[in-house]
Amino acid sequence: MALWGGRFSGQTDKELTGFSESVSFDKRLYKYDIMGSKAHAAMLAEQGIIPRAAADAIAVELDEIEERIDEGDFKFSAELEDIHMHIENALIEKLGDEGARVHSARSRNDQIALDIRLYLRDAVTGICAMIRDFQRALVEQAAGNGDAIMPGFTHLQHAQPVLFGHHLLAYVEMLERDIERLEDCSKRINVMPLGSGALAGSTLKIDREEVCRALNFSRVTRNSMDAVADRDFIIEFISDLAIFAMHVSRLSEDIILWCSQEFSFVELDDAFCTGSSLMPQKKNPDIAELSRGKTARVYGALTAILTLCKGLPLTYNRDLQEDKEPLFDAVDTVKRILRLYPAMVATMRIRREKMLAAASDPALMATDLAEKLVEIGVPFRNAHHRVGAFVKWCRDKNKALNETTLKEMRETIPEATAEFLELFSPESSVAKREITGATGPKAVAAQIEFWKKKLS
Amino acid sequence: MALWGGRFSGQTDKELTGFSESVSFDKRLYKYDIMGSKAHAAMLAEQGIIPRAAADAIAVELDEIEERIDEGDFKFSAELEDIHMHIENALIEKLGDEGARVHSARSRNDQIALDIRLYLRDAVTGICAMIRDFQRALVEQAAGNGDAIMPGFTHLQHAQPVLFGHHLLAYVEMLERDIERLEDCSKRINVMPLGSGALAGSTLKIDREEVCRALNFSRVTRNSMDAVADRDFIIEFISDLAIFAMHVSRLSEDIILWCSQEFSFVELDDAFCTGSSLMPQKKNPDIAELSRGKTARVYGALTAILTLCKGLPLTYNRDLQEDKEPLFDAVDTVKRILRLYPAMVATMRIRREKMLAAASDPALMATDLAEKLVEIGVPFRNAHHRVGAFVKWCRDKNKALNETTLKEMRETIPEATAEFLELFSPESSVAKREITGATGPKAVAAQIEFWKKKLS
Amino acid sequence: MALWGGRFSGQTDKELTGFSESVSFDKRLYKYDIMGSKAHAAMLAEQGIIPRAAADAIAVELDEIEERIDEGDFKFSAELEDIHMHIENALIEKLGDEGARVHSARSRNDQIALDIRLYLRDAVTGICAMIRDFQRALVEQAAGNGDAIMPGFTHLQHAQPVLFGHHLLAYVEMLERDIERLEDCSKRINVMPLGSGALAGSTLKIDREEVCRALNFSRVTRNSMDAVADRDFIIEFISDLAIFAMHVSRLSEDIILWCSQEFSFVELDDAFCTGSSLMPQKKNPDIAELSRGKTARVYGALTAILTLCKGLPLTYNRDLQEDKEPLFDAVDTVKRILRLYPAMVATMRIRREKMLAAASDPALMATDLAEKLVEIGVPFRNAHHRVGAFVKWCRDKNKALNETTLKEMRETIPEATAEFLELFSPESSVAKREITGATGPKAVAAQIEFWKKKLS
């Protein structure tokens, strides 16, 4: 022990406890643990495995424990390892033998699977409701200022004029898919694992369907080994949150750009920025920046949980205890974003004149010219070439596209008529885009109505 | 230019072309690109935007082009950048002005979105069918050898006896979820983006619903800016593949363990191993190891696509061109695994006697003792303590659990009866676990029937 | 505001503060923040920018503040955002105008860069010292039990006999590289950023070299914009920790395998396992499993920080505030592993007879036969074929390799002599491997001496 051992000491015990314990983070599952224990005990009584009186006493005492935890009046200690042991222990302390019956036909392996599923069912519901609010804020902003005309960007270059409302509704679509994905995930969350025991089920004659009904699950798990080893639903859920966060990061990028001195398209409410009493021009879009940054955090949680599960043999391995912290962090991160972002969006002020000015370069209407040519029968690729030649002609002459005469235009576009000269306003450009999904004012108004109805 | 510039030369042009081109990988989309162009051209004719004769000629020539590509009789070159340009170019070369009409009211931005969606629709169908085969192989193996008794593991320690079939069916469950997830994803894939143009729709009076019907999509996209910027469906799809790959990595870990000299539970068919003419004991489970390794690759693809999309402003940015290689690599990786893995599983040979021997330690039946005590009314936690004391007693006396007399057992378990002495066989242990999802022979047989029916 | 706005309320302010604040996690930097402020104030006085008396008062009061924080006697509040504001505020509260001078020629942008660098310098030193302890524990175990012979594995199949000490020393090598990497990283950490201001330096005549000397950095940063935007050193550091964690995950996998009933090569001290009073066979290698699981967490932190920095424009963006939580979590995780793992390794008990039995299959010595043939002049590939044929012959006759007569051996290996029959003991197999880096007892003993010396 010359080289190393001198350091192995009493300190180690405390370290060991700290390393293994999970109660510091899994205590947030207490409501779900209690909910599950009540349903389990009631079923045990129903099946005659424990006395009815015991089940009743357990139920009463569990409510009591929940209340104590609610009120911060419950002592947690790393020695009791996890939330399950804390609650069972408290039961036994109070009820003695009656309490000692609750863990019949159950293992912590199926119990934690139950708790997380109950927790996630609520998390999905909560987050979906908050995303709905986010959609409402976007639709509201679109309803109020959505007719402002701005340049649409590809490659961060001006491409064609679009309505500001159309741009915002793109995000409403993304959020709608986020909700759909979470709802699909909840089908896989909403399956009842209790009764799987440590891994092989139980020799006691329990009624899993009864617990399933009591806890409002859609069905029971079909294989006990799968049930205690499965963390798919966590991965799928975090993956859904990662896509949501990615959407937020894109909107944040847009907003950060719009707030720059160079763009100056929108102004955020002061509440969502830090200014500087020194540098008056500084009004930093902190919430947008932090939200973009927090996307990285959700990606990190996804990487962690995927890595965790890779290559684990069946069934439960202690590694899986590491599933909860990334999960909780992802949920917290997303909820924090969702509590602020809608208000920031709803209170954004728009600089219509800046947007319109940026969208007014007649060059943005070049596509309209080409499509006009198609309308009168010119094959598209040829139309495209003719407009290209026209644009080049204008550049060579150092003229804007709308500064030419019809005669000049005909040098490169022989088919041009007087109507062609009218194509250079951003207003008329958007006005002609009224097919489904396009940026025309009627199409966008219809979409706003669609969403208002859906979200009300 | 003293410090650096001397190196900027003619070589750069070639480098630039190579850097920007995508045809070297997106050419695999040609069938989908052609399918889309046919539907688009037909609609243009229907709407009077191009002549019917042009649409017909285009359709015929597109079939011709498809055939040429099928047969390797089509020249690709980096200068024409991508598959879209290659096909349009070939059309124009052959049909002149008629061909030049096909790209009316379309942009490469909505066209590539369409192509990937068509591709992914097929990919989902193909992969789901292959996963079904994988399930069949597992069920077949379970049907043949599923009654073998083996130790079930937690923490890679013997826990309780289970049926080999039960262990295999755990993976059938995982694969079922993989299929469900892919099918849910396909709802979001199966939406028609064409008509979104570069980003703002079109000024031409196209009929998007017609194209939607023709290509058998479930609906059209509702927002043109979202439609060209959206890669959610790729992320979700790769995320589903990542979970599938994780399942494969777990089964691979199990199989690699089972093939070790220490476990010797199964023997793989020689076809799926490399042996060594030198080291006869070496029969390496290469396919399982490589499959476990390839999981890492799918995770890498997921990281890449998530990172790619983070923080991009709307709408299309050229970064998105980098979406396809990770996607294709993930699809190829998963399909290659799926083409081999089922055969490997179906041809595995089982060493029942090794499995049974490992499961026969009476210590694995300790839980059965405790549950027996619960059956006769002892509160579980007390039962647990009694059995613990019994086990300690046996260890102190250096006896196996099944080597004690009833009298001896009663020293620590006063409630014990003669029946208790019968609890130490793995056969009777599994036989008592017949609740839904548990490892009892009847429960497992019922599951095998369930899956046989579902998979036939 | 019908759709959404009703919900925007007083709650939002609190949410905003909570969203933006960093003091809840950056307070752990207080010692470094104080150390930096003392050096900065002293330099300001030296340069005549602030009075000497002010600098002295600031230094005294900063010590006071440090002591208060040490003792938990300092109030933190989210309103004051970060650790910098807390400390400056406390200074001003106590010293008034004198305290108000400390932030001259400084910005929080260069201040936080300084704090993290000081923190990381200590973190590297601390972690390297702990890794040294880990190496000591491995070397000690190797010194005590390293001569035990076990099968070396490739593909988790028995390959050739090796010494247990050789296996352990492989991990000592890995850990040595971990230290090297961290020390290399510290060269890039140990650069002094203060004086970079918000991004452009300062108009005040500060002396950065003086602060550099006072804080014992190796040089000052050369570009102020880079200095406030740079988080490379965090990424590199976490990446080094990720590789370290990967090493731990591999050793954990080995130990978990060795602890399985099937291998039974080692037994861990009870302190590092959870047993079960019920299932006596269960002695779960929890610390190894949790450590393997925690690897995922460090990978997650690396993904997060890499994602965070991607695509950020210069210079500081608020996203960067999200750098600290993954960093701190990675440090904590690695340190927790390092506080326990060495003791677990040092107290492992070895089952020599189990190891030796597993290594004693004569088939593991097949390579020795082939190399013997090379020694007497047979080309290796031919030797390899001959031994292959011999092995096949044995298998066909159902004989172990060491059960043949010389005559029998010569049917497939005509060159065989009596000496060949002596090649089948694992002891002689390892004894012949004495080249540098090989598993021979002398080579391994020399390595143990090498490490003992290096680590003492």
Added chain:
Amino acid sequence: MALWGGRFSGQTDKELTGFSESVSFDKRLYKYDIMGSKAHAAMLAEQGIIPRAAADAIAVELDEIEERIDEGDFKFSAELEDIHMHIENALIEKLGDEGARVHSARSRNDQIALDIRLYLRDAVTGICAMIRDFQRALVEQAAGNGDAIMPGFTHLQHAQPVLFGHHLLAYVEMLERDIERLEDCSKRINVMPLGSGALAGSTLKIDREEVCRALNFSRVTRNSMDAVADRDFIIEFISDLAIFAMHVSRLSEDIILWCSQEFSFVELDDAFCTGSSLMPQKKNPDIAELSRGKTARVYGALTAILTLCKGLPLTYNRDLQEDKEPLFDAVDTVKRILRLYPAMVATMRIRREKMLAAASDPALMATDLAEKLVEIGVPFRNAHHRVGAFVKWCRDKNKALNETTLKEMRETIPEATAEFLELFSPESSVAKREITGATGPKAVAAQIEFWKKKLS
């Protein structure tokens, strides 16, 4: 076999070969494999293990094989699995028994470790040289246009004026760290693994030091098991590339912003953009966008290799074959970026007047005012408050900061003198920042000289 087996067929063999082979990607290592074999054979002869004549013949034939592969005149086939087998096979085909001697005392496990290390040694050298070119391009651009004044950004908001050259040199610093990291990594690459055999070394009396010298490595590996299991150097290397790619993504973001119509700070040479004959305003910064996108790909490779190695038991496992494709893809990606990016930077044209205009808002000089106050003895925090009040006063009066009289300024800044009115030009603002690392013209010029010298 009813459910599944019908599909198991002759096709499987081909699939198996395709699944296991690595020659399709590891063939790029042929030069290194040959270099290693030559050194190995020479040493074997020197040690008397093979005849000198054999070693000579092998060397000649290996050169011949290298030439054939160089010229595309060598047949690769999946059946021969990997590059090692191809080359040994070709040797034996030509030289018979002499060729059959080359693989003495060697295994593919140590051989591939050698090959990758040789490959990486070159990759590091090549990439570092290319990064040097990149630095040269930046320094050249800085030397030519570096005195242009632009706004420095934090939070993408105007903060303080900086020199364009200062901004570019920030990237030169980042690239310098990239080179340092790669050079540090090469210390760990440059260690010679041959002689480690399959995992346990060799019984033949080889001279590893001789091979080490011949191949110019700095030392031999010290532990054979570590040597065949180690992939650290790949992870570290890809991690270094990931940080480099992150730097590229940040510069790309800057350039993409600068090229937007809103910023219009720089114009890229047409060669590095795609324009549009139709939309003349579109000059898309494709190379910058694609490079930013390709960062994601390098991150994906890092995730893959880290995931791959996690939890693998010692020593070699077949999973490790999956190390090469992410490695090669990362190298190729980085090299492709490096072949184009310097030229793009060197040919960028600057719009000085746009930059200067953006930097000319007097509000950007507010910090200078506060620091002026510090200079004359006002405590910084008070100075900060005074300037804040002044700024507010100006805003209330709707005046720019430089439109006030001294009398007006004194209402909020009583200490102001006439000198204060001169502080509002961006030229004088940068001119006062001449401390090390700051943006003053002399400081920046000194840095340019520093780099020119270092890079010449």
